[in-house]
Amino acid sequence: MSKLTHLTLTEARDGLSKGDFSARELTQAHVEAVEACRSLNAFITETPDKALDGADASDKRRSKGEAGVLEGIPLAIKDLFCTQDVLTTAGSHILDGFQPQYESTVSANLWAAGAVMLGKTNLDEFAMGSSNMTSYYGGVENPWRREGSNAPLVPGGSSGGSAAAVAARCAMGATGTDTGGSIRQPAAFCGVVGMKPTYGRCSRWGIVAFASSLDQAGPMTRGVRDAAIMLRGMAGHDPKDSTSVDTPVPDYEAAMNGDVRGLKVGIPKEYRIDGTPAEIDTVWQQGIEWLKAAGAEMVDISLPHTKYALPTYYIVAPAEASSNLARYDGVRYGLRVQGDTLDEMYEATRGEGFGAEVKRRILIGAYVLSAGYYDAYYNKARRIRTLIANDFKAAYEKVDVVLTPTAPSAAFGMGDKMDDPVAMYLNDVFTVPASLAGLPGISLPAGLSADGLPLGLQLLGQPFEEGTLLKVAEVLETAAEFDALPQIIS
Protein backbone atom coordinates (compact mmCIF):
# COMPACT_ATOMS: atom_id res chain seq x y z
CA MET A 1 0.00 0.00 0.00
CA SER A 2 2.99 2.31 0.41
CA LYS A 3 2.91 3.10 -3.30
CA LEU A 4 -0.30 5.05 -2.82
CA THR A 5 1.71 7.79 -1.13
CA HIS A 6 3.84 8.22 -4.25
CA LEU A 7 0.89 9.16 -6.44
CA THR A 8 0.36 12.80 -7.27
CA LEU A 9 -2.86 14.39 -6.11
CA THR A 10 -4.08 14.30 -9.71
CA GLU A 11 -3.31 10.59 -10.05
CA ALA A 12 -4.99 9.85 -6.71
CA ARG A 13 -8.09 11.79 -7.73
CA ASP A 14 -8.33 9.82 -10.95
CA GLY A 15 -7.60 6.50 -9.18
CA LEU A 16 -10.32 7.18 -6.62
CA SER A 17 -12.89 8.02 -9.26
CA LYS A 18 -12.03 4.87 -11.21
CA GLY A 19 -12.39 2.83 -8.03
CA ASP A 20 -8.78 1.57 -8.09
CA PHE A 21 -8.62 2.17 -4.34
CA SER A 22 -10.78 3.71 -1.64
CA ALA A 23 -10.30 6.94 0.27
CA ARG A 24 -9.86 4.74 3.34
CA GLU A 25 -6.93 2.90 1.75
CA LEU A 26 -5.36 6.11 0.48
CA THR A 27 -5.74 7.80 3.86
CA GLN A 28 -4.47 4.78 5.80
CA ALA A 29 -1.29 4.79 3.69
CA HIS A 30 -0.77 8.47 4.46
CA VAL A 31 -1.48 8.10 8.17
CA GLU A 32 1.29 5.49 8.23
CA ALA A 33 3.61 7.74 6.25
CA VAL A 34 3.02 10.57 8.74
CA GLU A 35 4.01 8.22 11.58
CA ALA A 36 7.05 6.95 9.69
CA CYS A 37 8.37 10.47 9.16
CA ARG A 38 8.03 11.75 12.73
CA SER A 39 11.77 12.42 12.85
CA LEU A 40 11.17 15.38 10.52
CA ASN A 41 8.96 17.12 13.13
CA ALA A 42 6.74 18.27 10.26
CA PHE A 43 3.52 17.93 12.23
CA ILE A 44 2.62 19.64 15.48
CA THR A 45 -0.64 17.68 15.75
CA GLU A 46 -1.51 14.45 13.96
CA THR A 47 -5.21 13.70 13.54
CA PRO A 48 -5.29 10.05 12.34
CA ASP A 49 -8.77 9.32 13.74
CA LYS A 50 -10.22 12.38 12.11
CA ALA A 51 -8.48 11.39 8.88
CA LEU A 52 -9.85 7.86 8.82
CA ASP A 53 -13.36 8.96 9.81
CA GLY A 54 -13.17 11.59 7.09
CA ALA A 55 -12.04 8.98 4.57
CA ASP A 56 -14.95 6.68 5.43
CA ALA A 57 -17.38 9.57 5.06
CA SER A 58 -15.77 10.37 1.72
CA ASP A 59 -16.15 6.80 0.46
CA LYS A 60 -19.85 6.96 1.43
CA ARG A 61 -20.35 10.22 -0.44
CA ARG A 62 -18.65 8.81 -3.51
CA SER A 63 -20.85 5.71 -3.44
CA LYS A 64 -23.84 8.05 -3.51
CA GLY A 65 -22.38 9.92 -6.49
CA GLU A 66 -21.61 13.07 -4.49
CA ALA A 67 -17.85 13.47 -5.10
CA GLY A 68 -16.32 16.94 -4.69
CA VAL A 69 -13.23 18.25 -6.50
CA LEU A 70 -10.92 16.96 -3.74
CA GLU A 71 -12.99 13.94 -2.76
CA GLY A 72 -10.98 11.59 -0.54
CA ILE A 73 -7.66 13.43 -0.86
CA PRO A 74 -5.62 13.45 2.38
CA LEU A 75 -4.15 16.88 3.09
CA ALA A 76 -2.08 18.52 5.80
CA ILE A 77 -3.06 21.92 7.17
CA LYS A 78 -0.53 24.53 8.25
CA ASP A 79 -1.05 25.14 11.95
CA LEU A 80 -1.94 28.75 11.25
CA PHE A 81 -5.44 27.79 10.05
CA CYS A 82 -8.02 27.55 12.80
CA THR A 83 -9.56 24.09 12.85
CA GLN A 84 -12.59 23.50 15.02
CA ASP A 85 -11.80 21.60 18.25
CA VAL A 86 -8.30 20.76 16.99
CA LEU A 87 -5.30 22.38 18.70
CA THR A 88 -4.15 25.41 16.72
CA THR A 89 -0.81 26.85 17.83
CA ALA A 90 0.63 29.15 15.14
CA GLY A 91 3.91 27.61 16.31
CA SER A 92 3.75 29.75 19.44
CA HIS A 93 3.84 29.08 23.18
CA ILE A 94 1.34 31.88 23.67
CA LEU A 95 -1.47 29.84 22.05
CA ASP A 96 -0.98 26.88 24.42
CA GLY A 97 -4.01 24.63 24.33
CA PHE A 98 -6.02 26.82 21.94
CA GLN A 99 -8.88 24.87 20.39
CA PRO A 100 -10.77 27.13 18.00
CA GLN A 101 -14.53 26.94 18.16
CA TYR A 102 -14.79 27.68 14.47
CA GLU A 103 -13.22 26.52 11.20
CA SER A 104 -11.21 28.76 8.86
CA THR A 105 -12.97 29.41 5.57
CA VAL A 106 -10.17 27.88 3.48
CA SER A 107 -10.08 24.63 5.46
CA ALA A 108 -13.90 24.52 5.53
CA ASN A 109 -13.86 24.89 1.72
CA LEU A 110 -11.42 21.98 1.47
CA TRP A 111 -13.60 19.72 3.63
CA ALA A 112 -16.66 20.74 1.63
CA ALA A 113 -14.76 19.69 -1.51
CA GLY A 114 -14.25 16.24 0.04
CA ALA A 115 -10.66 16.49 1.38
CA VAL A 116 -9.48 14.65 4.49
CA MET A 117 -7.30 16.18 7.25
CA LEU A 118 -4.13 14.34 8.30
CA GLY A 119 -2.97 16.90 10.85
CA LYS A 120 -1.55 20.33 11.50
CA THR A 121 1.91 21.17 10.23
CA ASN A 122 4.77 22.94 11.94
CA LEU A 123 5.70 26.50 11.00
CA ASP A 124 7.79 29.45 12.08
CA GLU A 125 6.16 31.12 15.07
CA PHE A 126 3.26 33.24 13.76
CA ALA A 127 4.67 32.55 10.26
CA MET A 128 7.63 34.85 11.02
CA GLY A 129 10.70 33.22 9.57
CA SER A 130 12.36 31.60 6.58
CA SER A 131 13.74 28.46 8.20
CA ASN A 132 10.98 27.04 10.44
CA MET A 133 13.53 27.38 13.26
CA THR A 134 11.49 29.95 15.21
CA SER A 135 8.72 27.45 16.03
CA TYR A 136 8.10 26.88 19.74
CA TYR A 137 7.66 23.22 18.75
CA GLY A 138 11.18 23.01 17.33
CA GLY A 139 12.60 23.14 13.85
CA VAL A 140 11.50 20.92 10.97
CA GLU A 141 14.05 18.82 9.13
CA ASN A 142 14.13 19.03 5.36
CA PRO A 143 13.57 15.52 3.88
CA TRP A 144 16.49 16.30 1.55
CA ARG A 145 20.16 16.10 2.50
CA ARG A 146 23.25 17.15 0.63
CA GLU A 147 24.94 14.34 -1.23
CA GLY A 148 27.45 12.64 1.01
CA SER A 149 26.37 14.57 4.09
CA ASN A 150 24.10 13.79 7.00
CA ALA A 151 23.83 17.37 8.21
CA PRO A 152 20.16 18.24 8.74
CA LEU A 153 18.90 21.12 6.61
CA VAL A 154 16.01 23.53 7.08
CA PRO A 155 12.87 23.12 4.94
CA GLY A 156 12.56 26.89 4.60
CA GLY A 157 9.70 28.81 6.13
CA SER A 158 7.38 29.74 7.31
CA SER A 159 5.34 26.88 5.80
CA GLY A 160 8.23 24.47 6.46
CA GLY A 161 6.19 21.62 7.94
CA SER A 162 3.78 21.71 5.00
CA ALA A 163 6.61 21.66 2.46
CA ALA A 164 8.42 18.83 4.27
CA ALA A 165 5.23 16.77 4.64
CA VAL A 166 4.45 17.02 0.93
CA ALA A 167 8.06 16.31 -0.12
CA ALA A 168 8.27 13.28 2.19
CA ARG A 169 5.05 11.84 0.71
CA CYS A 170 3.19 12.18 4.02
CA ALA A 171 0.45 14.30 2.43
CA MET A 172 -0.77 14.70 -1.16
CA GLY A 173 -0.92 18.42 -0.59
CA ALA A 174 -0.82 20.93 2.21
CA THR A 175 -2.05 24.42 2.83
CA GLY A 176 0.50 27.16 3.25
CA THR A 177 0.31 30.87 3.84
CA ASP A 178 2.56 33.40 2.19
CA THR A 179 3.21 36.87 3.59
CA GLY A 180 6.62 37.53 2.02
CA GLY A 181 7.52 34.16 0.52
CA SER A 182 6.36 31.63 3.12
CA ILE A 183 4.85 29.27 0.53
CA ARG A 184 7.28 29.74 -2.34
CA GLN A 185 10.63 29.64 -0.52
CA PRO A 186 9.95 26.40 1.44
CA ALA A 187 8.48 24.86 -1.73
CA ALA A 188 11.79 25.62 -3.48
CA PHE A 189 13.87 24.27 -0.56
CA CYS A 190 11.89 21.00 -0.44
CA GLY A 191 11.47 20.40 -4.18
CA VAL A 192 7.69 20.84 -4.30
CA VAL A 193 5.24 23.21 -6.00
CA GLY A 194 3.92 26.14 -3.99
CA MET A 195 1.53 28.82 -5.11
CA LYS A 196 0.69 32.15 -3.56
CA PRO A 197 -2.52 33.34 -5.22
CA THR A 198 -3.44 36.97 -5.78
CA TYR A 199 -4.24 38.81 -2.55
CA GLY A 200 -7.99 38.41 -2.09
CA ARG A 201 -8.31 35.10 -3.96
CA CYS A 202 -8.50 33.00 -0.79
CA SER A 203 -10.30 34.11 2.33
CA ARG A 204 -8.13 35.05 5.30
CA TRP A 205 -10.96 34.40 7.75
CA GLY A 206 -9.87 32.01 10.47
CA ILE A 207 -6.17 32.19 9.58
CA VAL A 208 -4.09 33.51 12.46
CA ALA A 209 -3.18 36.99 11.22
CA PHE A 210 0.43 38.11 10.75
CA ALA A 211 0.37 41.05 8.30
CA SER A 212 -3.16 41.44 7.04
CA SER A 213 -2.38 43.45 3.90
CA LEU A 214 0.01 40.70 2.72
CA ASP A 215 -1.19 37.34 4.11
CA GLN A 216 -2.57 34.94 1.53
CA ALA A 217 -3.25 31.20 1.65
CA GLY A 218 -2.23 28.84 -1.11
CA PRO A 219 -1.61 25.20 -2.06
CA MET A 220 1.61 23.19 -1.72
CA THR A 221 1.71 20.02 -3.80
CA ARG A 222 4.03 17.77 -5.80
CA GLY A 223 2.76 18.85 -9.20
CA VAL A 224 1.48 21.95 -10.94
CA ARG A 225 -1.82 20.32 -11.90
CA ASP A 226 -2.20 19.24 -8.26
CA ALA A 227 -1.86 22.89 -7.25
CA ALA A 228 -4.53 23.88 -9.77
CA ILE A 229 -6.96 21.32 -8.36
CA MET A 230 -6.23 22.21 -4.76
CA LEU A 231 -6.45 25.97 -5.32
CA ARG A 232 -9.88 25.51 -6.84
CA GLY A 233 -10.91 23.77 -3.63
CA MET A 234 -9.50 26.55 -1.40
CA ALA A 235 -10.46 29.74 -3.21
CA GLY A 236 -13.71 31.64 -3.33
CA HIS A 237 -15.50 34.72 -2.13
CA ASP A 238 -16.14 34.97 1.59
CA PRO A 239 -18.27 37.77 3.05
CA LYS A 240 -16.43 37.25 6.36
CA ASP A 241 -13.20 38.63 4.83
CA SER A 242 -13.84 42.11 3.47
CA THR A 243 -10.73 41.85 1.25
CA SER A 244 -11.91 38.60 -0.31
CA VAL A 245 -12.74 39.20 -3.95
CA ASP A 246 -16.16 38.43 -5.34
CA THR A 247 -15.18 36.89 -8.67
CA PRO A 248 -15.87 33.32 -9.76
CA VAL A 249 -13.16 30.69 -9.23
CA PRO A 250 -12.23 29.32 -12.66
CA ASP A 251 -11.56 25.69 -13.43
CA TYR A 252 -7.79 26.26 -13.54
CA GLU A 253 -7.10 22.83 -14.94
CA ALA A 254 -9.19 23.55 -18.03
CA ALA A 255 -6.82 26.36 -19.06
CA MET A 256 -3.71 24.19 -18.80
CA ASN A 257 -3.35 23.33 -22.47
CA GLY A 258 0.45 23.49 -22.68
CA ASP A 259 0.34 26.23 -25.29
CA VAL A 260 2.63 29.16 -24.46
CA ARG A 261 3.43 30.15 -28.04
CA GLY A 262 3.71 33.92 -28.34
CA LEU A 263 3.43 34.40 -24.59
CA LYS A 264 5.70 37.20 -23.37
CA VAL A 265 7.90 36.33 -20.40
CA GLY A 266 9.63 39.17 -18.56
CA ILE A 267 13.19 38.67 -17.27
CA PRO A 268 13.87 41.38 -14.67
CA LYS A 269 17.50 42.51 -14.64
CA GLU A 270 17.27 43.56 -10.97
CA TYR A 271 16.92 39.90 -9.94
CA ARG A 272 20.53 39.23 -10.96
CA ILE A 273 22.14 39.90 -7.62
CA ASP A 274 25.86 39.95 -6.85
CA GLY A 275 26.90 37.06 -4.71
CA THR A 276 24.11 34.72 -5.79
CA PRO A 277 25.54 31.23 -6.40
CA ALA A 278 26.15 30.48 -10.08
CA GLU A 279 23.84 27.46 -9.99
CA ILE A 280 20.88 29.76 -9.23
CA ASP A 281 21.66 31.69 -12.40
CA THR A 282 22.10 28.44 -14.31
CA VAL A 283 18.66 27.12 -13.37
CA TRP A 284 17.14 30.48 -14.26
CA GLN A 285 18.84 30.40 -17.68
CA GLN A 286 17.62 26.83 -18.12
CA GLY A 287 14.05 27.99 -17.46
CA ILE A 288 14.45 30.70 -20.08
CA GLU A 289 15.62 28.12 -22.63
CA TRP A 290 12.72 25.78 -21.83
CA LEU A 291 10.13 28.49 -22.35
CA LYS A 292 11.83 29.70 -25.54
CA ALA A 293 11.78 26.14 -26.87
CA ALA A 294 8.05 26.01 -26.13
CA GLY A 295 7.50 29.11 -28.26
CA ALA A 296 7.37 31.85 -25.63
CA GLU A 297 9.14 35.15 -26.17
CA MET A 298 11.61 36.49 -23.60
CA VAL A 299 11.52 40.21 -22.88
CA ASP A 300 14.13 42.03 -20.78
CA ILE A 301 12.33 44.16 -18.24
CA SER A 302 13.26 46.43 -15.36
CA LEU A 303 11.60 46.53 -11.94
CA PRO A 304 13.68 49.47 -10.68
CA HIS A 305 12.54 49.53 -7.03
CA THR A 306 13.27 45.83 -6.39
CA LYS A 307 16.15 46.51 -3.99
CA TYR A 308 13.88 48.52 -1.73
CA ALA A 309 11.30 45.73 -1.41
CA LEU A 310 12.87 43.86 1.52
CA PRO A 311 13.45 46.87 3.78
CA THR A 312 9.94 48.10 2.89
CA TYR A 313 8.53 44.73 3.85
CA TYR A 314 10.42 44.79 7.15
CA ILE A 315 8.59 47.97 8.08
CA VAL A 316 5.12 47.17 6.77
CA ALA A 317 4.91 43.56 8.01
CA PRO A 318 6.17 44.20 11.58
CA ALA A 319 3.90 47.26 11.85
CA GLU A 320 0.86 45.17 10.99
CA ALA A 321 2.09 42.31 13.17
CA SER A 322 2.53 44.52 16.23
CA SER A 323 -1.10 45.50 15.86
CA ASN A 324 -2.44 42.01 15.04
CA LEU A 325 -0.56 40.34 17.87
CA ALA A 326 -1.91 42.77 20.46
CA ARG A 327 -4.76 40.30 20.95
CA TYR A 328 -2.50 37.80 22.75
CA ASP A 329 -3.04 39.24 26.18
CA GLY A 330 -3.48 36.23 28.44
CA VAL A 331 -7.19 36.96 28.74
CA ARG A 332 -9.00 35.36 25.85
CA TYR A 333 -7.00 32.29 24.88
CA GLY A 334 -3.81 30.41 25.42
CA LEU A 335 -1.11 31.11 27.92
CA ARG A 336 -1.49 33.29 31.00
CA VAL A 337 1.43 34.12 33.25
CA GLN A 338 0.18 35.66 36.48
CA GLY A 339 1.04 39.18 37.54
CA ASP A 340 -0.09 41.40 40.39
CA THR A 341 -1.74 43.92 38.12
CA LEU A 342 -3.40 43.65 34.72
CA ASP A 343 -0.41 45.31 33.03
CA GLU A 344 2.05 43.01 34.77
CA MET A 345 0.01 40.02 33.67
CA TYR A 346 0.07 41.25 30.05
CA GLU A 347 3.81 41.87 30.15
CA ALA A 348 4.65 38.57 31.81
CA THR A 349 2.39 36.59 29.47
CA ARG A 350 3.73 38.21 26.30
CA GLY A 351 7.33 38.17 27.57
CA GLU A 352 7.17 34.43 28.13
CA GLY A 353 4.73 33.51 25.37
CA PHE A 354 6.49 35.06 22.37
CA GLY A 355 9.80 33.84 20.98
CA ALA A 356 12.78 36.01 20.08
CA GLU A 357 11.93 36.69 16.41
CA VAL A 358 8.30 37.55 17.17
CA LYS A 359 9.41 39.93 19.93
CA ARG A 360 11.88 41.60 17.57
CA ARG A 361 9.17 42.16 14.98
CA ILE A 362 6.57 43.42 17.44
CA LEU A 363 9.11 45.88 18.84
CA ILE A 364 10.17 47.06 15.38
CA GLY A 365 6.49 47.44 14.51
CA ALA A 366 5.70 49.35 17.68
CA TYR A 367 8.71 51.58 17.02
CA VAL A 368 7.87 52.47 13.40
CA LEU A 369 4.27 53.20 14.36
CA SER A 370 5.13 55.28 17.40
CA ALA A 371 4.68 59.06 17.53
CA GLY A 372 7.48 60.87 15.73
CA TYR A 373 8.49 57.90 13.55
CA TYR A 374 5.21 57.03 11.84
CA ASP A 375 5.83 59.28 8.85
CA ALA A 376 9.55 58.61 8.51
CA TYR A 377 9.18 54.84 8.57
CA TYR A 378 5.65 53.54 8.13
CA ASN A 379 4.27 56.10 5.67
CA LYS A 380 7.56 56.15 3.78
CA ALA A 381 7.37 52.37 3.40
CA ARG A 382 3.76 52.55 2.21
CA ARG A 383 4.79 55.08 -0.44
CA ILE A 384 7.60 52.85 -1.66
CA ARG A 385 5.14 49.97 -1.72
CA THR A 386 3.15 51.99 -4.27
CA LEU A 387 6.31 52.44 -6.36
CA ILE A 388 7.00 48.70 -6.27
CA ALA A 389 3.43 47.90 -7.35
CA ASN A 390 3.77 50.48 -10.15
CA ASP A 391 6.96 48.76 -11.36
CA PHE A 392 4.96 45.57 -11.92
CA LYS A 393 2.05 47.44 -13.53
CA ALA A 394 4.42 48.98 -16.05
CA ALA A 395 6.08 45.62 -16.72
CA TYR A 396 2.74 43.91 -17.30
CA GLU A 397 1.99 46.34 -20.11
CA LYS A 398 4.80 44.57 -21.97
CA VAL A 399 4.76 40.99 -20.66
CA ASP A 400 2.28 38.32 -19.50
CA VAL A 401 4.37 36.70 -16.77
CA VAL A 402 7.73 37.21 -15.08
CA LEU A 403 10.29 34.44 -14.57
CA THR A 404 12.84 34.54 -11.72
CA PRO A 405 14.60 32.17 -9.32
CA THR A 406 12.55 31.52 -6.16
CA ALA A 407 15.31 31.85 -3.57
CA PRO A 408 18.94 33.02 -3.62
CA SER A 409 20.25 29.64 -2.41
CA ALA A 410 19.33 26.01 -1.83
CA ALA A 411 18.34 24.84 1.66
CA PHE A 412 20.84 25.73 4.38
CA GLY A 413 21.81 23.97 7.59
CA MET A 414 19.61 23.90 10.68
CA GLY A 415 20.92 26.63 12.97
CA ASP A 416 22.60 28.68 10.23
CA LYS A 417 21.85 32.43 10.03
CA MET A 418 20.09 32.33 13.40
CA ASP A 419 22.33 35.01 14.93
CA ASP A 420 21.89 37.41 12.01
CA PRO A 421 18.26 38.51 11.44
CA VAL A 422 19.05 40.55 8.31
CA ALA A 423 20.92 37.64 6.64
CA MET A 424 17.85 35.48 7.33
CA TYR A 425 15.54 38.13 5.83
CA LEU A 426 17.53 38.05 2.55
CA ASN A 427 16.08 34.60 1.79
CA ASP A 428 12.93 36.33 0.63
CA VAL A 429 14.64 38.78 -1.74
CA PHE A 430 12.95 37.31 -4.84
CA THR A 431 9.53 36.63 -3.29
CA VAL A 432 8.82 39.78 -1.28
CA PRO A 433 8.34 42.26 -4.16
CA ALA A 434 5.31 40.39 -5.58
CA SER A 435 3.90 40.04 -2.05
CA LEU A 436 4.03 43.80 -1.59
CA ALA A 437 2.22 44.21 -4.93
CA GLY A 438 -0.38 41.52 -4.05
CA LEU A 439 0.47 39.53 -7.17
CA PRO A 440 0.21 35.78 -7.67
CA GLY A 441 3.36 33.67 -7.79
CA ILE A 442 4.24 30.02 -8.10
CA SER A 443 7.45 28.13 -7.36
CA LEU A 444 8.25 24.79 -8.93
CA PRO A 445 11.26 22.49 -8.66
CA ALA A 446 13.46 22.97 -11.73
CA GLY A 447 16.75 21.27 -11.00
CA LEU A 448 19.33 20.20 -8.44
CA SER A 449 22.28 22.06 -7.00
CA ALA A 450 25.79 20.63 -7.35
CA ASP A 451 25.34 18.88 -4.01
CA GLY A 452 21.97 17.41 -4.93
CA LEU A 453 19.46 19.82 -3.40
CA PRO A 454 16.34 21.08 -5.19
CA LEU A 455 16.30 24.55 -6.73
CA GLY A 456 13.12 26.42 -7.60
CA LEU A 457 11.96 28.69 -10.37
CA GLN A 458 9.34 31.34 -9.69
CA LEU A 459 6.72 32.66 -12.08
CA LEU A 460 4.87 35.87 -11.20
CA GLY A 461 1.61 36.85 -12.83
CA GLN A 462 -0.95 39.58 -13.21
CA PRO A 463 -3.74 39.96 -10.65
CA PHE A 464 -6.16 37.02 -10.74
CA GLU A 465 -4.29 35.39 -13.65
CA GLU A 466 -3.50 32.26 -11.65
CA GLY A 467 -4.68 30.22 -14.66
CA THR A 468 -1.95 31.68 -16.89
CA LEU A 469 0.68 31.05 -14.22
CA LEU A 470 -0.40 27.44 -13.82
CA LYS A 471 -0.34 26.90 -17.57
CA VAL A 472 3.20 28.28 -17.94
CA ALA A 473 4.36 26.46 -14.80
CA GLU A 474 3.16 23.16 -16.23
CA VAL A 475 5.16 23.77 -19.40
CA LEU A 476 8.27 24.35 -17.27
CA GLU A 477 7.46 21.29 -15.16
CA THR A 478 7.19 19.09 -18.25
CA ALA A 479 10.51 20.37 -19.57
CA ALA A 480 12.29 20.08 -16.21
CA GLU A 481 11.34 16.40 -15.69
CA PHE A 482 12.13 16.83 -12.00
CA ASP A 483 11.85 13.30 -10.59
CA ALA A 484 14.55 13.23 -7.90
CA LEU A 485 13.41 11.91 -4.53
CA PRO A 486 14.47 13.16 -1.10
CA GLN A 487 16.79 10.83 0.81
CA ILE A 488 14.22 10.03 3.49
CA ILE A 489 12.12 8.00 1.04
CA SER A 490 14.55 7.02 -1.70
Added chain:
Amino acid sequence: MAVDKDTVARIAKLARIRIPEEQQEALTGELTEILNWVEQLSELDTDGVEPMTSVVAMSLPKREDAVTDGNCADKVLKNAPEGAHGFFAVPKVVE
Protein backbone atom coordinates in the same frame (compact mmCIF):
# COMPACT_ATOMS: atom_id res chain seq x y z
CA MET B 1 19.31 55.01 13.18
CA ALA B 2 20.60 53.65 16.46
CA VAL B 3 18.23 52.90 19.28
CA ASP B 4 19.47 52.87 22.85
CA LYS B 5 18.54 50.67 25.77
CA ASP B 6 16.07 53.22 27.12
CA THR B 7 14.25 53.34 23.80
CA VAL B 8 14.03 49.55 23.71
CA ALA B 9 12.66 49.57 27.25
CA ARG B 10 10.11 52.23 26.26
CA ILE B 11 8.80 50.38 23.18
CA ALA B 12 8.76 47.09 25.09
CA LYS B 13 6.54 48.85 27.63
CA LEU B 14 4.32 50.16 24.80
CA ALA B 15 4.07 46.64 23.38
CA ARG B 16 3.46 45.15 26.84
CA ILE B 17 6.31 42.69 26.54
CA ARG B 18 8.58 42.06 29.51
CA ILE B 19 12.20 42.03 28.39
CA PRO B 20 14.55 40.91 31.17
CA GLU B 21 17.36 43.37 31.87
CA GLU B 22 20.02 40.92 30.64
CA GLN B 23 18.36 40.60 27.22
CA GLN B 24 17.95 44.34 26.62
CA GLU B 25 21.54 44.87 25.50
CA ALA B 26 21.46 42.20 22.77
CA LEU B 27 18.03 43.30 21.59
CA THR B 28 19.21 46.90 21.35
CA GLY B 29 21.97 45.77 19.00
CA GLU B 30 19.63 43.68 16.86
CA LEU B 31 17.01 46.40 16.52
CA THR B 32 19.70 48.93 15.65
CA GLU B 33 21.02 46.64 12.92
CA ILE B 34 17.53 46.19 11.43
CA LEU B 35 16.75 49.91 11.59
CA ASN B 36 20.10 50.79 10.00
CA TRP B 37 19.33 48.37 7.21
CA VAL B 38 15.86 49.83 6.48
CA GLU B 39 17.42 53.30 6.58
CA GLN B 40 18.37 52.87 2.89
CA LEU B 41 14.75 53.74 2.07
CA SER B 42 15.45 57.38 2.90
CA GLU B 43 17.56 57.72 -0.27
CA LEU B 44 14.37 57.41 -2.38
CA ASP B 45 12.41 60.52 -3.18
CA THR B 46 8.76 59.69 -2.50
CA ASP B 47 7.30 63.20 -2.66
CA GLY B 48 3.90 63.11 -4.32
CA VAL B 49 3.61 59.30 -4.13
CA GLU B 50 0.39 58.08 -2.55
CA PRO B 51 0.88 55.61 0.32
CA MET B 52 -0.47 52.16 -0.55
CA THR B 53 -3.69 51.37 1.26
CA SER B 54 -4.82 48.27 -0.63
CA VAL B 55 -3.15 46.10 -3.26
CA VAL B 56 -6.46 45.26 -4.91
CA ALA B 57 -8.48 48.14 -6.31
CA MET B 58 -11.82 47.56 -4.62
CA SER B 59 -14.12 49.48 -2.35
CA LEU B 60 -14.90 48.07 1.03
CA PRO B 61 -18.07 46.01 0.71
CA LYS B 62 -20.94 46.97 2.97
CA ARG B 63 -23.49 44.72 4.55
CA GLU B 64 -26.78 45.25 6.22
CA ASP B 65 -26.38 46.48 9.79
CA ALA B 66 -27.82 43.38 11.37
CA VAL B 67 -26.73 40.94 14.06
CA THR B 68 -25.16 37.93 12.35
CA ASP B 69 -23.60 36.25 15.33
CA GLY B 70 -24.05 35.83 19.04
CA ASN B 71 -25.54 33.70 21.78
CA CYS B 72 -22.36 31.68 21.99
CA ALA B 73 -20.77 32.91 25.23
CA ASP B 74 -19.67 29.36 26.03
CA LYS B 75 -17.73 29.13 22.81
CA VAL B 76 -16.19 32.56 23.29
CA LEU B 77 -15.03 31.63 26.79
CA LYS B 78 -13.99 28.08 25.93
CA ASN B 79 -10.31 28.98 25.58
CA ALA B 80 -10.06 31.61 28.29
CA PRO B 81 -7.31 30.86 30.83
CA GLU B 82 -9.70 32.15 33.49
CA GLY B 83 -13.41 32.77 33.30
CA ALA B 84 -16.08 33.40 35.89
CA HIS B 85 -19.85 33.76 35.70
CA GLY B 86 -19.82 33.94 31.92
CA PHE B 87 -17.09 36.59 31.76
CA PHE B 88 -13.33 36.75 31.21
CA ALA B 89 -11.54 37.11 34.53
CA VAL B 90 -8.49 39.39 34.94
CA PRO B 91 -6.41 40.60 37.89
CA LYS B 92 -8.13 43.28 39.94
CA VAL B 93 -7.96 46.68 38.19
CA VAL B 94 -9.81 48.83 40.75
CA GLU B 95 -9.34 48.87 44.50
